[in-house]
Amino acid sequence: MTLARNDLAVPAAPASRWQFDAKALIAAPGLVFMALAFAVPVLMLVGDSFVDSQGLSLAGYRKVLGDPYYIGIIGNSLQLACITTGVCLAIGYPAAWALARIRGVWQVILFALIFLPLTVSIVVKTFGLTIMMRRDGIINFLLVNLGFIERPMRLVFTEFSLYFGMVNVFLPFMILPLYSVMRMLDPRLMDASASLGAGPLHTFLRVTLPLTMPGVIAGGTLVFSISVAAYVTPGLLVGDRFMTMSQVMAKAYLNIRDFQLGASMAVIMLVISAALILASSYLVRTPGGEKR
Amino acid sequence: MALFGSLFCRLILGLVIVFLFLPILIVLTVSFSSSAVFAFPPPGFSLRWYASLGNADSILQAVWLSSQIAALSTAISLVLGTLCAIAITRGMIPGAKAVATFMASPLMLPGLVLGIAFLQAARDFGLRDTYTTLLIAHVVITMPFIMRTVLASLSLFDFAMVDAARMLGRSYPAALWTVLVPNILPGFVSGGLFAFIASFDNYPVSIFLVDVRTKTLPIQLLNQVEMSPDPTVAAISALLILGTIVALIVCDRLVGLKRMASI
The missing domain is CATH 1.10.3720.10 (MetI-like)
Structure with missing residues:
Protein backbone atom coordinates (compact mmCIF):
# COMPACT_ATOMS: atom_id res chain seq x y z
CA MET A 1 0.00 0.00 0.00
CA THR A 2 2.98 2.27 -0.40
CA LEU A 3 1.53 4.76 -2.78
CA ALA A 4 4.23 7.32 -3.37
CA ARG A 5 7.49 5.58 -2.66
CA ASN A 6 8.98 2.62 -4.43
CA ASP A 7 11.96 2.43 -2.11
CA LEU A 8 11.94 0.20 0.95
CA ALA A 9 13.33 1.24 4.31
CA VAL A 10 16.61 -0.67 4.12
CA PRO A 11 19.70 0.80 5.79
CA ALA A 12 22.92 1.03 3.79
CA ALA A 13 25.02 -2.12 3.99
CA PRO A 14 27.83 -1.99 6.52
CA ALA A 15 31.20 -1.05 5.04
CA SER A 16 32.97 -4.13 6.37
CA ARG A 17 33.01 -7.32 4.32
CA TRP A 18 30.03 -9.54 4.92
CA GLN A 19 30.69 -12.52 7.19
CA PHE A 20 28.47 -15.50 7.84
CA ASP A 21 26.53 -15.20 11.05
CA ALA A 22 24.44 -18.12 12.36
CA LYS A 23 21.71 -15.62 13.21
CA ALA A 24 21.28 -14.95 9.49
CA LEU A 25 19.49 -18.31 9.30
CA ILE A 26 16.36 -16.63 10.66
CA ALA A 27 15.87 -15.25 7.13
CA ALA A 28 15.99 -18.72 5.59
CA PRO A 29 12.36 -19.89 6.05
CA GLY A 30 10.92 -16.76 4.44
CA LEU A 31 13.46 -16.68 1.62
CA VAL A 32 13.12 -20.37 0.80
CA PHE A 33 9.34 -20.10 0.88
CA MET A 34 9.26 -17.10 -1.47
CA ALA A 35 11.80 -18.70 -3.80
CA LEU A 36 9.71 -21.89 -4.11
CA ALA A 37 6.22 -20.41 -3.98
CA PHE A 38 6.81 -17.18 -5.92
CA ALA A 39 10.03 -17.09 -7.98
CA VAL A 40 9.82 -20.68 -9.29
CA PRO A 41 6.16 -20.42 -10.49
CA VAL A 42 6.82 -17.09 -12.26
CA LEU A 43 9.95 -18.46 -13.96
CA MET A 44 8.07 -21.63 -14.94
CA LEU A 45 5.32 -19.49 -16.47
CA VAL A 46 7.90 -17.64 -18.57
CA GLY A 47 9.36 -21.02 -19.57
CA ASP A 48 5.92 -22.45 -20.46
CA SER A 49 5.32 -19.63 -22.92
CA PHE A 50 8.22 -20.99 -25.05
CA VAL A 51 7.05 -24.62 -25.00
CA ASP A 52 4.28 -26.50 -26.75
CA SER A 53 3.46 -30.22 -27.09
CA GLN A 54 6.33 -30.71 -29.58
CA GLY A 55 8.97 -29.00 -27.45
CA LEU A 56 10.54 -25.56 -27.74
CA SER A 57 8.46 -23.22 -29.87
CA LEU A 58 7.46 -19.64 -30.32
CA ALA A 59 3.97 -20.61 -31.48
CA GLY A 60 2.29 -18.79 -28.59
CA TYR A 61 4.00 -15.52 -29.41
CA ARG A 62 3.52 -16.04 -33.15
CA LYS A 63 -0.19 -16.51 -32.48
CA VAL A 64 -0.46 -13.39 -30.30
CA LEU A 65 1.87 -11.01 -32.12
CA GLY A 66 1.05 -12.22 -35.67
CA MET B 1 -6.99 34.57 -9.21
CA ALA B 2 -5.25 32.41 -6.60
CA LEU B 3 -8.43 32.45 -4.52
CA PHE B 4 -10.43 31.36 -7.55
CA GLY B 5 -7.95 28.55 -8.18
CA SER B 6 -8.15 27.26 -4.63
CA LEU B 7 -11.97 27.38 -4.63
CA PHE B 8 -11.94 25.47 -7.93
CA CYS B 9 -9.67 22.78 -6.47
CA ARG B 10 -11.88 22.45 -3.40
CA LEU B 11 -14.95 22.10 -5.55
CA ILE B 12 -13.25 19.30 -7.52
CA LEU B 13 -12.25 17.58 -4.25
CA GLY B 14 -15.85 17.71 -3.02
CA LEU B 15 -17.17 16.29 -6.29
CA VAL B 16 -14.48 13.58 -6.26
CA ILE B 17 -15.57 12.41 -2.82
CA VAL B 18 -19.24 12.28 -3.87
CA PHE B 19 -18.17 10.40 -7.03
CA LEU B 20 -16.05 7.88 -5.09
CA PHE B 21 -18.86 7.14 -2.64
CA LEU B 22 -21.65 6.82 -5.24
CA PRO B 23 -21.31 3.08 -5.96
CA ILE B 24 -20.80 2.32 -2.25
CA LEU B 25 -23.94 4.27 -1.27
CA ILE B 26 -25.89 2.59 -4.07
CA VAL B 27 -24.97 -0.85 -2.74
CA LEU B 28 -26.06 0.22 0.76
CA THR B 29 -29.37 1.60 -0.59
CA VAL B 30 -30.15 -1.53 -2.60
CA SER B 31 -29.44 -3.76 0.39
CA PHE B 32 -32.31 -2.06 2.29
CA SER B 33 -34.70 -2.10 -0.66
CA SER B 34 -37.98 -3.99 -0.39
CA SER B 35 -37.80 -5.00 -4.06
CA ALA B 36 -35.72 -7.63 -5.83
CA VAL B 37 -35.08 -5.35 -8.82
CA PHE B 38 -32.51 -2.58 -8.59
CA ALA B 39 -34.73 0.34 -9.72
CA PHE B 40 -33.85 3.81 -8.43
CA PRO B 41 -35.35 5.21 -6.25
CA PRO B 42 -36.16 1.98 -4.36
CA PRO B 43 -39.88 1.40 -3.73
CA GLY B 44 -39.61 0.79 0.00
CA PHE B 45 -37.49 -0.16 2.99
CA SER B 46 -36.94 -3.68 4.29
CA LEU B 47 -34.40 -5.91 6.00
CA ARG B 48 -35.45 -9.02 4.07
CA TRP B 49 -32.13 -9.33 2.20
CA TYR B 50 -30.22 -9.36 5.47
CA ALA B 51 -32.61 -11.99 6.80
CA SER B 52 -32.13 -14.07 3.64
CA LEU B 53 -28.36 -14.09 4.25
CA GLY B 54 -29.00 -16.67 6.97
CA ASN B 55 -30.03 -19.15 4.27
CA ALA B 56 -27.34 -18.22 1.74
CA ASP B 57 -25.11 -21.18 2.52
CA SER B 58 -22.73 -20.66 -0.39
CA ILE B 59 -22.02 -17.05 0.70
CA LEU B 60 -21.58 -17.98 4.36
CA GLN B 61 -19.18 -20.79 3.45
CA ALA B 62 -17.22 -18.37 1.27
CA VAL B 63 -17.01 -15.83 4.13
CA TRP B 64 -15.71 -18.55 6.45
CA LEU B 65 -13.14 -19.78 3.90
CA SER B 66 -11.90 -16.27 3.10
CA SER B 67 -11.59 -15.43 6.81
CA GLN B 68 -9.51 -18.56 7.43
CA ILE B 69 -7.24 -18.03 4.44
CA ALA B 70 -6.75 -14.33 5.23
CA ALA B 71 -6.02 -14.93 8.93
CA LEU B 72 -3.67 -17.88 8.36
CA SER B 73 -1.78 -16.30 5.46
CA THR B 74 -1.35 -13.03 7.39
CA ALA B 75 -0.05 -14.92 10.43
CA ILE B 76 2.43 -16.96 8.37
CA SER B 77 3.62 -13.85 6.51
CA LEU B 78 4.06 -11.99 9.80
CA VAL B 79 6.36 -14.69 11.17
CA LEU B 80 8.37 -15.40 8.00
CA GLY B 81 8.46 -11.75 6.92
CA THR B 82 9.52 -10.36 10.29
CA LEU B 83 12.38 -12.86 10.66
CA CYS B 84 13.57 -12.01 7.16
CA ALA B 85 13.22 -8.26 7.80
CA ILE B 86 15.38 -8.53 10.94
CA ALA B 87 18.17 -10.20 8.96
CA ILE B 88 17.86 -7.55 6.22
CA THR B 89 17.90 -4.61 8.64
CA ARG B 90 20.87 -5.97 10.58
CA GLY B 91 22.90 -6.54 7.41
CA MET B 92 23.24 -10.24 8.26
CA ILE B 93 22.73 -11.31 4.65
CA PRO B 94 24.47 -10.00 1.54
CA GLY B 95 22.51 -7.92 -0.95
CA ALA B 96 20.01 -6.77 1.68
CA LYS B 97 18.39 -4.24 -0.67
CA ALA B 98 17.89 -6.81 -3.43
CA VAL B 99 16.46 -9.34 -0.96
CA ALA B 100 14.02 -6.76 0.40
CA THR B 101 12.92 -5.84 -3.13
CA PHE B 102 12.44 -9.52 -3.97
CA MET B 103 10.30 -10.17 -0.89
CA ALA B 104 8.10 -7.13 -1.65
CA SER B 105 7.86 -7.67 -5.41
CA PRO B 106 4.66 -9.78 -5.69
CA LEU B 107 2.78 -6.49 -5.18
CA MET B 108 4.27 -5.07 -8.38
CA LEU B 109 3.27 -7.97 -10.64
CA PRO B 110 -0.17 -8.02 -12.28
CA GLY B 111 -2.41 -10.20 -10.09
CA LEU B 112 -3.69 -12.34 -12.97
CA VAL B 113 -0.12 -13.19 -14.02
CA LEU B 114 0.63 -14.37 -10.48
CA GLY B 115 -2.59 -16.37 -10.44
CA ILE B 116 -1.72 -18.14 -13.69
CA ALA B 117 1.79 -18.85 -12.42
CA PHE B 118 0.38 -20.46 -9.23
CA LEU B 119 -2.15 -22.47 -11.23
CA GLN B 120 0.51 -23.89 -13.56
CA ALA B 121 2.96 -24.59 -10.74
CA ALA B 122 0.31 -26.36 -8.62
CA ARG B 123 -0.50 -28.52 -11.63
CA ASP B 124 3.14 -29.29 -12.42
CA PHE B 125 3.96 -30.13 -8.79
CA GLY B 126 0.82 -32.27 -8.50
CA LEU B 127 -0.64 -30.13 -5.69
CA ARG B 128 -4.35 -30.98 -5.87
CA ASP B 129 -5.67 -29.63 -2.58
CA THR B 130 -7.40 -26.30 -3.26
CA TYR B 131 -7.17 -25.10 0.33
CA THR B 132 -3.39 -25.61 0.54
CA THR B 133 -2.82 -24.01 -2.87
CA LEU B 134 -4.92 -20.97 -1.91
CA LEU B 135 -3.09 -20.63 1.40
CA ILE B 136 0.38 -20.78 -0.19
CA ALA B 137 -0.63 -18.24 -2.87
CA HIS B 138 -2.10 -15.91 -0.27
CA VAL B 139 1.08 -15.98 1.83
CA VAL B 140 2.88 -14.71 -1.29
CA ILE B 141 0.19 -12.01 -1.77
CA THR B 142 0.35 -10.80 1.84
CA MET B 143 4.17 -10.90 2.19
CA PRO B 144 4.85 -7.48 0.52
CA PHE B 145 2.50 -5.66 2.93
CA ILE B 146 4.26 -7.19 5.93
CA MET B 147 7.74 -6.54 4.50
CA ARG B 148 7.03 -2.86 3.86
CA THR B 149 5.59 -2.06 7.28
CA VAL B 150 7.97 -4.21 9.30
CA LEU B 151 11.06 -2.88 7.47
CA ALA B 152 9.83 0.67 8.09
CA SER B 153 9.23 -0.08 11.80
CA LEU B 154 12.59 -1.83 12.21
CA SER B 155 14.46 1.09 10.66
CA LEU B 156 13.30 3.14 13.66
CA PHE B 157 14.04 0.41 16.22
CA ASP B 158 17.21 0.54 18.29
CA PHE B 159 18.80 -2.92 18.19
CA ALA B 160 21.02 -2.04 21.14
CA MET B 161 17.96 -2.91 23.25
CA VAL B 162 18.10 -6.51 21.97
CA ASP B 163 21.83 -6.64 22.78
CA ALA B 164 21.05 -5.28 26.25
CA ALA B 165 18.45 -7.98 26.82
CA ARG B 166 20.94 -10.64 25.72
CA MET B 167 23.62 -9.28 28.05
CA LEU B 168 21.05 -9.54 30.83
CA GLY B 169 20.82 -13.25 30.09
CA ARG B 170 18.04 -13.67 27.52
CA SER B 171 18.56 -15.99 24.58
CA TYR B 172 18.40 -14.39 21.12
CA PRO B 173 14.85 -15.64 20.36
CA ALA B 174 13.62 -14.60 23.81
CA ALA B 175 15.23 -11.18 23.42
CA LEU B 176 13.47 -10.67 20.08
CA TRP B 177 10.15 -11.79 21.55
CA THR B 178 10.21 -9.69 24.73
CA VAL B 179 11.94 -6.54 23.44
CA LEU B 180 11.58 -6.24 19.69
CA VAL B 181 8.02 -7.52 19.19
CA PRO B 182 6.27 -5.14 21.63
CA ASN B 183 8.23 -2.21 20.21
CA ILE B 184 7.19 -2.73 16.61
CA LEU B 185 3.63 -3.78 17.42
CA PRO B 186 2.10 -0.77 15.56
CA GLY B 187 3.86 -1.94 12.39
CA PHE B 188 2.43 -5.44 12.91
CA VAL B 189 -1.09 -4.04 13.37
CA SER B 190 -1.14 -1.83 10.27
CA GLY B 191 0.81 -4.25 8.07
CA GLY B 192 -1.34 -7.12 9.30
CA LEU B 193 -4.56 -5.21 8.61
CA PHE B 194 -3.56 -4.39 5.04
CA ALA B 195 -2.33 -7.92 4.47
CA PHE B 196 -5.63 -9.30 5.78
CA ILE B 197 -7.67 -6.96 3.55
CA ALA B 198 -5.46 -7.75 0.54
CA SER B 199 -6.02 -11.46 1.02
CA PHE B 200 -9.72 -11.17 1.89
CA ASP B 201 -10.46 -9.02 -1.20
CA ASN B 202 -8.17 -10.84 -3.61
CA TYR B 203 -9.81 -12.05 -6.81
CA PRO B 204 -7.17 -12.06 -9.61
CA VAL B 205 -5.09 -14.81 -7.99
CA SER B 206 -7.91 -16.76 -6.33
CA ILE B 207 -9.99 -16.92 -9.51
CA PHE B 208 -7.54 -19.45 -10.99
CA LEU B 209 -7.22 -21.54 -7.83
CA VAL B 210 -10.77 -22.05 -6.54
CA ASP B 211 -12.93 -25.08 -7.32
CA VAL B 212 -16.69 -25.56 -7.26
CA ARG B 213 -16.85 -26.44 -3.57
CA THR B 214 -14.00 -24.23 -2.31
CA LYS B 215 -14.65 -20.61 -3.28
CA THR B 216 -13.36 -17.49 -1.59
CA LEU B 217 -15.82 -14.65 -1.00
CA PRO B 218 -14.77 -12.31 -3.86
CA ILE B 219 -15.06 -15.18 -6.35
CA GLN B 220 -18.44 -16.27 -4.95
CA LEU B 221 -19.69 -12.65 -5.18
CA LEU B 222 -18.26 -12.24 -8.69
CA ASN B 223 -20.02 -15.42 -9.85
CA GLN B 224 -23.31 -14.28 -8.35
CA VAL B 225 -23.04 -10.79 -9.84
CA GLU B 226 -22.35 -12.34 -13.24
CA MET B 227 -25.07 -14.99 -13.04
CA SER B 228 -28.02 -13.81 -10.95
CA PRO B 229 -27.43 -10.58 -9.04
CA ASP B 230 -29.95 -10.01 -6.27
CA PRO B 231 -29.93 -7.75 -3.21
CA THR B 232 -28.53 -10.58 -1.04
CA VAL B 233 -25.19 -9.76 -2.66
CA ALA B 234 -25.76 -6.12 -1.70
CA ALA B 235 -26.52 -7.11 1.89
CA ILE B 236 -23.29 -9.09 2.33
CA SER B 237 -21.39 -6.26 0.61
CA ALA B 238 -22.91 -3.75 3.04
CA LEU B 239 -21.80 -5.90 5.98
CA LEU B 240 -18.29 -6.12 4.48
CA ILE B 241 -18.12 -2.32 4.14
CA LEU B 242 -19.27 -1.98 7.75
CA GLY B 243 -16.62 -4.50 8.87
CA THR B 244 -13.90 -2.59 7.01
CA ILE B 245 -14.92 0.70 8.62
CA VAL B 246 -14.89 -0.88 12.09
CA ALA B 247 -11.43 -2.39 11.43
CA LEU B 248 -10.11 0.98 10.22
CA ILE B 249 -11.48 2.78 13.27
CA VAL B 250 -9.95 0.21 15.63
CA CYS B 251 -6.58 0.53 13.88
CA ASP B 252 -6.86 4.31 13.84
CA ARG B 253 -7.27 4.17 17.65
CA LEU B 254 -4.25 1.84 17.86
CA VAL B 255 -1.77 3.36 15.42
CA GLY B 256 -3.34 6.32 13.60
CA LEU B 257 -4.78 6.36 10.10
CA LYS B 258 -2.20 8.71 8.62
CA ARG B 259 0.58 6.43 9.65
CA MET B 260 -1.20 3.42 8.19
CA ALA B 261 -1.76 5.06 4.83
CA SER B 262 1.86 6.11 4.49
CA ILE B 263 3.34 2.65 5.03
Missing part, protein backbone atom coordinates in the same frame (compact mmCIF):
# COMPACT_ATOMS: atom_id res chain seq x y z
CA ASP A 67 -2.71 -11.96 -35.37
CA PRO A 68 -4.38 -8.54 -35.77
CA TYR A 69 -7.13 -9.73 -33.41
CA TYR A 70 -4.70 -10.18 -30.49
CA ILE A 71 -2.72 -7.05 -31.42
CA GLY A 72 -6.03 -5.20 -31.20
CA ILE A 73 -6.60 -6.65 -27.73
CA ILE A 74 -3.18 -5.50 -26.52
CA GLY A 75 -4.08 -2.11 -28.03
CA ASN A 76 -7.40 -2.14 -26.12
CA SER A 77 -5.60 -2.77 -22.81
CA LEU A 78 -3.09 0.01 -23.46
CA GLN A 79 -5.86 2.41 -24.56
CA LEU A 80 -7.88 1.57 -21.45
CA ALA A 81 -4.86 2.21 -19.22
CA CYS A 82 -3.87 5.46 -21.01
CA ILE A 83 -7.34 7.03 -20.89
CA THR A 84 -7.94 5.92 -17.29
CA THR A 85 -4.57 7.34 -16.21
CA GLY A 86 -5.14 10.60 -18.13
CA VAL A 87 -8.61 11.20 -16.67
CA CYS A 88 -7.46 10.24 -13.16
CA LEU A 89 -4.57 12.72 -13.44
CA ALA A 90 -6.80 15.54 -14.75
CA ILE A 91 -9.32 15.07 -11.91
CA GLY A 92 -6.90 13.89 -9.23
CA TYR A 93 -4.36 16.71 -9.53
CA PRO A 94 -6.65 19.60 -8.43
CA ALA A 95 -8.35 17.35 -5.85
CA ALA A 96 -5.00 16.33 -4.30
CA TRP A 97 -3.91 19.98 -4.34
CA ALA A 98 -7.01 21.03 -2.37
CA LEU A 99 -6.49 18.12 0.06
CA ALA A 100 -2.85 19.10 0.65
CA ARG A 101 -3.66 22.79 1.22
CA ILE A 102 -6.50 22.24 3.73
CA ARG A 103 -5.30 22.17 7.33
CA GLY A 104 -6.52 20.83 10.65
CA VAL A 105 -9.29 18.38 11.34
CA TRP A 106 -10.82 18.78 7.88
CA GLN A 107 -7.68 17.40 6.30
CA VAL A 108 -7.95 14.26 8.42
CA ILE A 109 -11.64 13.82 7.56
CA LEU A 110 -11.21 14.45 3.83
CA PHE A 111 -8.14 12.20 3.74
CA ALA A 112 -10.15 9.41 5.38
CA LEU A 113 -12.96 9.93 2.83
CA ILE A 114 -10.51 9.46 -0.08
CA PHE A 115 -8.84 6.52 1.65
CA LEU A 116 -11.96 4.58 2.70
CA PRO A 117 -13.20 3.67 -0.83
CA LEU A 118 -9.80 2.01 -1.43
CA THR A 119 -10.52 -0.53 1.30
CA VAL A 120 -13.90 -1.52 -0.21
CA SER A 121 -13.64 -4.59 -2.43
CA ILE A 122 -13.45 -3.88 -6.18
CA VAL A 123 -16.08 -6.54 -6.78
CA VAL A 124 -18.49 -4.69 -4.46
CA LYS A 125 -17.80 -1.29 -6.06
CA THR A 126 -18.17 -2.66 -9.58
CA PHE A 127 -21.44 -4.33 -8.53
CA GLY A 128 -22.63 -0.89 -7.37
CA LEU A 129 -21.52 0.63 -10.69
CA THR A 130 -23.49 -1.93 -12.73
CA ILE A 131 -26.60 -1.04 -10.71
CA MET A 132 -25.99 2.68 -11.32
CA MET A 133 -25.67 2.13 -15.07
CA ARG A 134 -28.98 0.31 -15.49
CA ARG A 135 -31.75 1.82 -17.56
CA ASP A 136 -33.68 2.40 -14.32
CA GLY A 137 -30.52 3.29 -12.37
CA ILE A 138 -29.46 6.52 -10.71
CA ILE A 139 -27.45 7.95 -13.64
CA ASN A 140 -30.43 7.77 -16.00
CA PHE A 141 -32.73 8.97 -13.18
CA LEU A 142 -30.55 12.08 -12.71
CA LEU A 143 -30.06 12.73 -16.44
CA VAL A 144 -33.81 12.55 -17.11
CA ASN A 145 -34.84 14.58 -14.07
CA LEU A 146 -32.25 17.28 -14.74
CA GLY A 147 -33.55 17.49 -18.30
CA PHE A 148 -30.40 16.39 -20.13
CA ILE A 149 -32.14 13.54 -21.91
CA GLU A 150 -35.79 12.72 -22.62
CA ARG A 151 -35.80 9.00 -22.04
CA PRO A 152 -33.42 6.69 -20.16
CA MET A 153 -30.67 5.37 -22.39
CA ARG A 154 -28.62 2.19 -22.37
CA LEU A 155 -25.40 2.82 -20.45
CA VAL A 156 -24.18 -0.58 -19.36
CA PHE A 157 -21.88 -2.27 -21.92
CA THR A 158 -20.88 1.15 -23.34
CA GLU A 159 -17.42 2.71 -23.24
CA PHE A 160 -18.86 5.53 -21.13
CA SER A 161 -19.70 3.10 -18.33
CA LEU A 162 -16.29 1.43 -18.71
CA TYR A 163 -14.30 4.63 -18.20
CA PHE A 164 -16.69 5.95 -15.54
CA GLY A 165 -16.11 2.72 -13.62
CA MET A 166 -12.35 2.53 -14.16
CA VAL A 167 -11.83 6.11 -12.97
CA ASN A 168 -14.14 5.51 -10.02
CA VAL A 169 -12.22 2.44 -8.88
CA PHE A 170 -8.66 3.69 -9.47
CA LEU A 171 -8.82 7.45 -8.74
CA PRO A 172 -7.61 7.19 -5.10
CA PHE A 173 -4.42 5.50 -6.35
CA MET A 174 -3.68 8.75 -8.22
CA ILE A 175 -4.73 11.18 -5.48
CA LEU A 176 -2.79 9.66 -2.57
CA PRO A 177 0.74 9.75 -4.14
CA LEU A 178 0.08 13.28 -5.48
CA TYR A 179 -1.14 14.33 -2.04
CA SER A 180 1.93 12.97 -0.24
CA VAL A 181 4.22 15.00 -2.55
CA MET A 182 2.10 18.18 -2.50
CA ARG A 183 1.89 18.12 1.30
CA MET A 184 5.69 18.58 1.46
CA LEU A 185 5.61 21.57 -0.88
CA ASP A 186 6.22 24.99 0.67
CA PRO A 187 3.28 27.19 -0.47
CA ARG A 188 5.53 30.26 -0.22
CA LEU A 189 7.34 29.08 -3.36
CA MET A 190 4.20 29.85 -5.37
CA ASP A 191 3.85 33.23 -3.64
CA ALA A 192 7.49 33.98 -4.43
CA SER A 193 6.93 33.14 -8.08
CA ALA A 194 3.86 35.40 -8.19
CA SER A 195 5.63 38.28 -6.45
CA LEU A 196 8.44 38.00 -8.99
CA GLY A 197 5.87 38.75 -11.67
CA ALA A 198 4.92 35.31 -13.00
CA GLY A 199 1.29 34.80 -13.95
CA PRO A 200 -0.69 31.85 -12.57
CA LEU A 201 -0.13 29.71 -15.67
CA HIS A 202 3.59 30.48 -15.72
CA THR A 203 3.88 29.69 -12.00
CA PHE A 204 2.06 26.42 -12.51
CA LEU A 205 4.19 25.31 -15.47
CA ARG A 206 7.57 26.48 -14.11
CA VAL A 207 7.22 25.95 -10.34
CA THR A 208 4.28 23.83 -9.21
CA LEU A 209 4.27 21.16 -11.90
CA PRO A 210 8.04 20.40 -11.85
CA LEU A 211 8.02 20.19 -8.06
CA THR A 212 5.05 17.82 -8.00
CA MET A 213 6.39 15.70 -10.88
CA PRO A 214 7.48 12.81 -8.57
CA GLY A 215 3.87 12.49 -7.44
CA VAL A 216 2.59 12.62 -11.03
CA ILE A 217 5.04 9.87 -12.03
CA ALA A 218 4.28 7.70 -8.98
CA GLY A 219 0.51 8.06 -9.33
CA GLY A 220 0.60 7.67 -13.10
CA THR A 221 2.70 4.50 -12.92
CA LEU A 222 0.46 3.01 -10.25
CA VAL A 223 -2.81 3.75 -12.03
CA PHE A 224 -1.45 2.64 -15.41
CA SER A 225 -0.05 -0.63 -14.12
CA ILE A 226 -3.21 -1.63 -12.26
CA SER A 227 -5.63 -0.51 -14.97
CA VAL A 228 -3.71 -2.28 -17.76
CA ALA A 229 -4.22 -5.49 -15.77
CA ALA A 230 -7.78 -4.76 -14.59
CA TYR A 231 -10.13 -7.70 -14.92
CA VAL A 232 -13.34 -7.38 -12.92
CA THR A 233 -14.28 -3.80 -13.80
CA PRO A 234 -13.98 -4.09 -17.62
CA GLY A 235 -15.46 -7.60 -17.47
CA LEU A 236 -18.66 -6.52 -15.70
CA LEU A 237 -19.06 -3.08 -17.31
CA VAL A 238 -18.45 -3.84 -21.00
CA GLY A 239 -17.96 -7.58 -21.17
CA ASP A 240 -16.97 -9.17 -24.47
CA ARG A 241 -17.50 -5.99 -26.51
CA PHE A 242 -14.14 -4.65 -25.35
CA MET A 243 -11.73 -7.55 -24.85
CA THR A 244 -8.58 -6.84 -22.87
CA MET A 245 -5.42 -8.86 -22.25
CA SER A 246 -6.79 -9.89 -18.84
CA GLN A 247 -9.99 -11.29 -20.36
CA VAL A 248 -7.97 -13.28 -22.92
CA MET A 249 -5.66 -14.67 -20.22
CA ALA A 250 -8.56 -15.69 -17.99
CA LYS A 251 -10.45 -17.24 -20.94
CA ALA A 252 -7.34 -19.10 -22.13
CA TYR A 253 -6.97 -20.82 -18.77
CA LEU A 254 -10.55 -21.10 -17.50
CA ASN A 255 -12.53 -21.75 -20.70
CA ILE A 256 -10.64 -22.69 -23.86
CA ARG A 257 -7.66 -24.28 -22.08
CA ASP A 258 -5.06 -22.89 -24.52
CA PHE A 259 -2.25 -22.63 -21.98
CA GLN A 260 0.43 -21.44 -24.36
CA LEU A 261 -1.78 -18.56 -25.51
CA GLY A 262 -2.47 -17.63 -21.88
CA ALA A 263 1.18 -17.91 -20.86
CA SER A 264 2.36 -15.80 -23.82
CA MET A 265 -0.23 -13.11 -23.03
CA ALA A 266 0.82 -13.20 -19.35
CA VAL A 267 4.50 -12.77 -20.26
CA ILE A 268 3.66 -9.83 -22.55
CA MET A 269 1.77 -8.22 -19.67
CA LEU A 270 4.68 -8.97 -17.36
CA VAL A 271 7.03 -7.20 -19.80
CA ILE A 272 4.72 -4.17 -20.01
CA SER A 273 4.54 -3.78 -16.23
CA ALA A 274 8.27 -4.37 -15.76
CA ALA A 275 9.07 -1.75 -18.43
CA LEU A 276 6.75 0.68 -16.68
CA ILE A 277 8.34 0.17 -13.26
CA LEU A 278 11.86 0.58 -14.72
CA ALA A 279 10.82 3.69 -16.68
CA SER A 280 9.26 5.31 -13.62
CA SER A 281 12.23 4.61 -11.36
CA TYR A 282 14.50 6.05 -14.09
CA LEU A 283 12.27 9.13 -14.40
CA VAL A 284 12.23 9.96 -10.70
CA ARG A 285 16.03 9.78 -10.61
CA THR A 286 16.67 12.16 -13.51
CA PRO A 287 16.83 15.93 -13.00
CA GLY A 288 13.44 17.58 -13.36
CA GLY A 289 11.85 14.82 -11.37
CA GLU A 290 14.43 14.40 -8.67
CA LYS A 291 13.86 11.97 -5.85
CA ARG A 292 12.62 13.32 -2.58
